[in-house]
Structure formats: structure tokens, C-alpha cells
Amino acid sequence: MKKYLHVLNIGIQNNLAYRFNFLARALFGFIPLLALLSVWRTIYAAKSPGATVGTYTLAEMVSYYLLATIVNALTAVHDDDWQIANDIRDGAISQFLIKPIDYLWFRLVLFASGRIAYFAVAAAPLLALVFLLRKYFVLPPDMVTFGIFLVSLVLTALLQFFISYIIAMLAFWVLEVSTFIFIVYAFEFIASGHLFPLDILPAWLVRALAFTPFPYELFFPISIYMGKTTGAALAEGLAIQLFWVLVAYFAARFAWSRGLRRYTAVGG
Amino acid sequence: MTRLARYISIYAALWKNSVTREMIFKTNFVLWIVVELLWFGLQLCFVGVVYMHTEAIGTWTKWQVVMLIGAAHFIQEIFQAFFLINCANLSELVRTGKLDFLLLLPVNTRFVVSLRQVDLGSFVNAATAVVVMGYAAHQMQLSLTLGQIFGFLVLCAVGILIHYSLMFMLATISFWTVRAQGIVWAYYNLFQVARLPDEAFRGMLKITFTFAIPMLLVANVPVRFILDTLRWPNLLLLLAVGAACWAVSSLVWHVSIRRYTSASS
Numbered sequence: 001m002k003k004y005l006h007v008l009n010i011g012i013q014n015n016l017a018y019r020f021n022f023l024a025r026a027l028f029g030f031i032p033l034l035a036l037l038s039v040w041r042t043i044y045a046a047k048s049p050g051a052t053v054g055t056y057t058l059a060e061m062v063s064y065y066l067l068a069t070i071v072n073a074l075t076a077v078h079d080d081d082w083q084i085a086n087d088i089r090d091g092a093i094s095q096f097l098i099k100p101i102d103y104l105w106f107r108l109v110l111f112a113s114g115r116i117a118y119f120a121v122a123a124a125p126l127l128a129l130v131f132l133l134r135k136y137f138v139l140p141p142d143m144v145t146f147g148i149f150l151v152s153l154v155l156t157a158l159l160q161f162f163i164s165y166i167i168a169m170l171a172f173w174v175l176e177v178s179t180f181i182f183i184v185y186a187f188e189f190i191a192s193g194h195l196f197p198l199d200i201l202p203a204w205l206v207r208a209l210a211f212t213p214f215p216y217e218l219f220f221p222i223s224i225y226m227g228k229t230t231g232a233a234l235a236e237g238l239a240i241q242l243f244w245v246l247v248a249y250f251a252a253r254f255a256w257s258r259g260l261r262r263y264t265a266v267g268g
Numbered sequence: 269m270t271r272l273a274r275y276i277s278i279y280a281a282l283w284k285n286s287v288t289r290e291m292i293f294k295t296n297f298v299l300w301i302v303v304e305l306l307w308f309g310l311q312l313c314f315v316g317v318v319y320m321h322t323e324a325i326g327t328w329t330k331w332q333v334v335m336l337i338g339a340a341h342f343i344q345e346i347f348q349a350f351f352l353i354n355c356a357n358l359s360e361l362v363r364t365g366k367l368d369f370l371l372l373l374p375v376n377t378r379f380v381v382s383l384r385q386v387d388l389g390s391f392v393n394a395a396t397a398v399v400v401m402g403y404a405a406h407q408m409q410l411s412l413t414l415g416q417i418f419g420f421l422v423l424c425a426v427g428i429l430i431h432y433s434l435m436f437m438l439a440t441i442s443f444w445t446v447r448a449q450g451i452v453w454a455y456y457n458l459f460q461v462a463r464l465p466d467e468a469f470r471g472m473l474k475i476t477f478t479f480a481i482p483m484l485l486v487a488n489v490p491v492r493f494i495l496d497t498l499r500w501p502n503l504l505l506l507l508a509v510g511a512a513c514w515a516v517s518s519l520v521w522h523v524s525i526r527r528y529t530s531a532s533s
Binding site (some may be wrong): 042 | 293296299300302303306307310313316317320321322323324325326395440451457458460461465467468469470473478
């Protein structure tokens with residue numbers, strides 16, 4: 001345990017070296033966010049006051065995108081998948097095979113340190129933006145809901161990490177994994193709710209998406225926060241999210257052990 | 269004339285190199301086209317979903333916005349085909365000092381820095397954008413004259429020039445700070461503004477993205493031109509802004525290149 005805390009500490013320090021990159025990334029990310037908000041504002045302006053899209057009022061719609069940005073900052077995989085693929089390709093994983101450190105936990109701790117460092121930098125501009133748009137920012141119905149949201153947030157981060165880890169394992173079989181990363185990311189982008197809240201889709205499509213892990217990578221925790229998933233549906237959703245986390249975890253372990261059979265370290 | 273002929277033959281050689289390079293990694297070449305196609309499809313899905321819940325964005329109807337997204341994608345892909353990799357590579361040339369070699373060549377340095385590699389897959393994706401635009405035109409029962417198509421292409425070229433000038437300026441930041449690569453990729457966020465209808469923006473955002481970073485002119489003006497909803501001042505504005513971006517980027521390039529102090533070799 002102590003050794004992983006040490007990794008966390010070093011990881012945070014390493015990541016903070018990129019603080020200006022992080023800040024630039026966060027600020028540039030506001031551009032498409034504000035653009036999308038403008039589009040929705042224009043759409044709502046043409047409707048009667050108090051009108052909704054799906055179940056969303058204008059304030060809820062704005063809050064959805066702000067929350068998506070916050071959840072994303074806290075849980076999204078940055079370039080961990082690339083780093084893991086590189087480690088495999090250039091043989092850097094060899095050292096972990098002979099040390100008493102588990103590579104998956106090692107990468108998970110590094111991922112956590114990356115998120116902590118990123119959020120430490122991005123929190124100020126994010127909060128400033130939320131403050132500017134406070135008229136449109138809804139709060140969770142109560143503290144219990146907020147607590148459950150936080151639990152779901154951790155599960156989301158784990159799910160995102162394990163899925164990226166599985167894709168990075170492809171590096172054992174193919175030389176170039178970035179196209180695969182982008183293809184999966186495209187599906188995650190639309191099916192997890194980055195572009196729009198999933199429940200404004202036709203009902204059959206929402207039901208179909210519920211059978212995939214994608215909604216649990218972003219949409220689900222936001223719907224908890226906004227009080228749109230409650231009661232039995234909430235309990236069931238958390239169970240399914242946990243189920244996907246476990247599936248992804250075991251798949252990641254499996255891919256690693258199969259990959260190692262093919263692995264040949266070249267040189268020192 | 270001989271000068272032009274010389275540059276054309278140099279550029280032909282660069283093309284030949286790029287084709288050879290792409291053909292070494294055939295699978296990767298095809299997969300990148302798939303990636304771009306997926307992201308294009310994603311944008312179209314977004315329009316589809318939004319128009320389930322509204323009749324119009326401002327005065328823009330569904331097929332008009334599809335046309336706009338197609339045009340913005342077309343402009344972006346042609347820009348990518350010629351310039352994007354080269355702009356992104358500039359910081360690497362500065363960091364490693366490989367720019368020395370290009371400075372010594374008996375050609376215009378900006379020419380060779382900007383056009384060294386051609387991204388052939390982008391032409392395929394530009395073609396898919398043309399198909400989508402054609403389909404949208406068909407849905408609107410738009411019949412275009414050759415003059416309109418020619419005008420559209422000229423305005424698209426101005427849009428590409430604006431993208432190129434802005435990104436090239438961003439890339440020259442690498443003469444001041446070594447790690448500028450991320451800054452160039454940050455430009456991707458601006459493409460997302462270029463494909464949205466201008467009427468969705470108001471106030472400060474509209475002013476910023478029209479005059480300072482003219483993303484709302486790049487694709488909106490050409491599309492409005494063929495939809496016959498273009499007001500003439502906006503046409504002139506696009507041309508003026510295009511010329512201004514080019515002029516400023518030339519100036520910035522000349523100032524920046526003076527700061528170049530190679531790397532140890």
C-alpha cells in the first residue's frame with residue numbers, strides 16, 4: 001500500500017509539471033462548450049418560456065453540459081492509454097514483471113494522480129464558469145443524492161480507466177493502437193452523453209443504450225446529480241454500473257495475461 | 269514563370285514522397301479515414317437529435333444545417349490535406365533544430381515548412397463531405413448554377429486560407445516556448461465552432477468569433493452564398509478578414525523566424 005502512495009505522490013508531481021498545458025486544455029475546452037450552450041439557448045429562445053426539451057428546462061440543459069465538463073475533468077482518461085501502449089511496445093513493462101508491483105494498480109494510481117493534478121489546475125476556471133452561469137446551474141436535490149453521485153463518480157472513473165486499459169492491451173498484438181483508441185472514443189463520445197443528454201433520444205434507443213457500458217461512463221452520474229434517476233432505478237443503475245466495472249476489470253486482467261504470452265522483450 | 273514552374277515541380281516531388289509514405293502503412297491509412305468518418309457521422313447525429321426537438325436554430329432549418337456541417341467538414345478536410353500536419357510539425361522542427369536544414373534549402377522556407385507533407389486520406393473524407401452536401405441540396409431541392417458552385421469553392425478557399433493563417437500563427441509560438449504542440453491541437457476546438465450556424469451566437473461570443481477568430485465566417489458565408497441568404501457586407505467581411513489573417517501571419521512568421529537559434533547539433 002505504501003509503495004502505491006509513493007507512486008501517487010510522484011505521479012502528482014510529474015503531472016503538475018504540465019500545469020500550463022492543463023490550463024490551456026481546460027480553457028480551450030470552454031470554446032466548444034460555450035458554442036453548444038449558445039445553440040441550446042437559441043433553440044429554447046424560440047420556444048415558449050418554461051418549455052422543455054425531453055425533460056430538460058433551459059437551466060437543466062445548461063447544467064447538464066457544465067456537469068459533463070466537471071465529471072469529464074475528474075474521470076476522463078487523458079493519455080494513460082497511449083502511455084500504457086508505449087510501455088508495452090518499447091518493453092518498459094519488463095521491469096514490472098520482476099518487481100513486486102502490480103502493473104494494473106500502478107497505472108490506476110498514476111491515472112488517479114493525473115486526475116488530481118488536472119483538477120487542481122482546471123478547478124479555478126471551471127468554478128469561474130459555473131459562477132458566471134450560476135443563474136442556470138441547478139443544485140442536487142439533497143446531500144444524500146450528492147453523496148451517491150460521488151460514489152457513482154468513482155465507479156465512472158474506474159470504468160473509464162479499465163476500458164482504456166483493455167484497448168491499450170491491443171499493443172501486444174498490433175503496432176499502432178491510436179486509431180483503435182479514437183474509434184472507441186468516438187462511440188464513447190456520443191453514446192455516453194458528451195454531445196447531448198441521452199434521455200432526449202427516442203425511448204427505444206435509450207433502452208438499447210442501457211445494455212452497453214457507455215451511459216455509465218458519463219450520463220449516469222449526471223442523471224443522479226440532477227435527480228433524474230431515483231428510487232429503484234437508482235439502485236438498479238448503481239448495481240449495473242458496478243457490474244460493468246467488474247466486467248471491465250476482469251477483462252483487463254485477462255487481456256494482460258494473454259498479452260504477456262505473446263510478449264517478447266527486446267534488448268535491455 | 270520559370271520560378272512558378274520550379275515550385276510546381278518541387279511540390280510534385282513532395283506529393284510523390286507523401287504517396288510513398290502513406291502506402292507503407294496501408295491499414296493505418298484506411299483506419300484513419302474510418303476514424304474521421306465516424307466523427308463526421310457523429311456531428312450529423314447531433315443535428316438529427318437536435319432537430320427532433322426543434323424546427324429551426326434561428327432561421328436555419330435542418331437540411332441547411334446539414335449543408336453547413338458538410339461544408340465545414342469539407343473545408344476542414346482540405347485544410348488538413350495540405351497544411352495540418354505541417355503546422356503541427358513546426359514545433360518539432362524548432363525543438364530538434366531540424367529547421368536548419370530547411371532554412372538552407374534554396375526555396376522559400378515558409379513554402380517548404382507549410383507544404384512538406386500531404387495527408388491523402390483527407391481527400392477521401394472531403395469527398396464524403398461533398399456527398400453529404402449533395403444529399404442536403406437534393407433534400408432542399410436546390411438547383412445550383414455553375415456560377416454558384418464556383419463562387420462557393422472560391423469562398424471555401426478563403427476559409428481554408430483563414431484556418432491555415434491562424435494555425436500557422438499558433439504554430440510559430442514554438443519559437444518562443446518549446447512545447448507548443450498541444451497548442452496547435454487545441455485549434456481543433458475551433459473547428460467545432462465553425463460548423464455551427466452563425467445565428468446561434470450573440471453578444472461577446474458572436475463578436476469574438478466573427479472578428480477576432482473568424483470561425484463564424486469560414487463555413488457560414490460559403491453556405492449562405494449557395495442558399496441565397498448571404499448579405500453582401502458579410503461576403504466582403506470574409507474577404508477582408510481572409511486578407512488580414514494572411515497579412516498578420518506573414519508578419520508574425522518574419523518576426524518569429526528571427527528568434528530561431530537552432531539547437532545544438
